[in-house]
Amino acid sequence: MAAHDFARITTIPHAPFSKIEYQERVERARHLMKEHAFDALLVTSEHNFRYFVDDSSTTPIQTTRPRFLLIPSSGDAVAIVPTGVDEFFRETTWIRNFRTWPGPSPKDEGVSELATVLNELLPQNARIGTELGAESRLGMPAGDFLRVRNAIRPRIFADASDPIFTPLRMIKSPSEIDRIRTVCGIVSEAFDNLSKKLRLGMTEREVCRLFELECFVRGVDKTPKIASVSGRGGYTRPYGVPTDKVLSDGDLLFIDAGCLFNFYWSDFNRNFCFGAPDPHTKDAYQAVWDATEVGIAAIKPGVPICDVWAAMSDLLDGSTNRGRRSTIGRMGHSMGLWMPELPSVQPDDRTILKPGMIINVEPSTIYPSYFDNSPKLMLHEEIVLVTETGAQLLTSRASRTIQLVTNEST
Structure with a gap:
């Protein structure tokens, strides 16, 4: 070196x-x-x-x-x-x-x-x-x-x-929050800087290795959970190990990053489209992005966490979404020294939100592939801190439209 x-x-x-x-x-x-x-x-x-x-x-x-x-x-x-x-x-x-x-x-x-x-x-x-x-x-x-x-x-x-x-x-101290804020900020910067370095023809492993490098040079201690899947017109699951699959025009790449700083976790994902997105993928991304906005807005002290789930579920099951909410079982959780931690953002969890809680807002939708009508998954995740008045974003908000990867010079 x-x-x-x-x-x-x-x-x-x-x-x-x-x-x-x-x-x-x-x-x-x-x-x-x-x-x-x-x-x-x-x-x-x-x-x-x-x-x-x-x-x-x-x-x-x-x-x-x-x-x-x-x-x-x-x-x-x-x-x-x-x-x-x-x-x-x-x-x-x-x-x-x-x-x-x-x-x-x-x-x-x-x-x-x-x-x-x-x-x-x-x-x-x-x-x-x-x-x-x-x-x-x-x-x-x-x-x-x-x-x-x-x-x-x-x-x-x-x-x-x-x-x-x-x-x-469940209730993090100011010192714990500082650690989580630090790692979320580092990983956010790494994600934000990644798309301009990607090109068609790279493999999933190459992309994820490059992403890990972006995290390490910015100060994370470890990258113990880098999950990645991809597919033409979308992916089918949120779990996967990056492979040697070559990313080509029409592929949507999902990267879910669990990184550590002083033993405290980050856990959120980003989506990258190789070439122009098809209409169904584009619409699904927008629906999940909007559901994330609704979820963040619903987070307030004194609110049961199931209400956050309901707000996102109502939007995803609405007429503006081509698909429907997914059946993963929950749309978020907490984290800290481990990932995930309780409470869960699901309909039967009535945990009352309190200042100092960390909530991963994680809505997802199932939508039909533009190419063959097979079911595809779109998932998005942001991390917020419950404050005295509402929610404070600890990640840099994902772009409103999918990040595009082309071979054009920038």
Whole structure:
């Protein structure tokens, strides 16, 4: 790499969360623990662990040696981690109390030590909250969890996802919002700069690799989810890995970008038309763009999120749309340390919008192909912050018309 290439690379500093912010997160958790009659909280999943502990490591702890955090109803939190990890945490986090085991030890990867700590520190009738509910995952093998459960009886585990983890993480702090705003801004710039560099005859992989480069040189940390599909007159699904398919006249390319900055996500897409769009694709894009506008306008504090779904659904099912709303199941979600997070923009989710929530507005429509009348999908996504008065856009709004790719010089 030439010296001038290094000069193009932007590295954005990671401003650390304050110790006070972590203390406030623990205190809010304890308030909810008291409200829902929990004696302790056992944190095991990667994203909940990062929420409470400033774990800046990039090791995928979900699939290697586990890490546990015990938050009792009072007193100090205790990290139960493999030997060596405690030294890293002493230097980089606010945690000061540790219990360790020598690992890796696949036959007993923290099971005995965790059970010992729970038996020593908690009363026999303790009710311990952990990740057992909707859209949650334990950060340990299921068999190991059952072994711990049996070893600590009559103490019991109960779901803390719905009553504690989800409501805690649903409202983002100003520092969390700054991270999400940063990554959304970077990816927006990358998307905005991409179309002028594309040409007919490129492959899906070439386009997506170029897009990732645009993201990296602007300061994203990782690009773990770059989904892409394409097709003549439209695409049929929102999921796909970019292939060596050559993009030619009439193809519509969908890129969905999940990128990270300091472990916080962006997740939104853009559509690119190679050559002039056909009438059906053009109309579908406009319908979904309009539905996005309606969805953003519907976001206000105090409004149930199902009303946002209804506003977009009404427009997409209206007479001005050649197609109909899709049956994907929802038209948006939240995000933060993970993507996606609850709540969901769907008709049966009555979560009340509150300032500090992040909402991905994601309407989609099914429309008939101009070429053979087969069903095609058009999807669009923007990210907004719920404020005291409405919604603040964190992504740069997609163009009102589809971005065109030609081989003409600019």
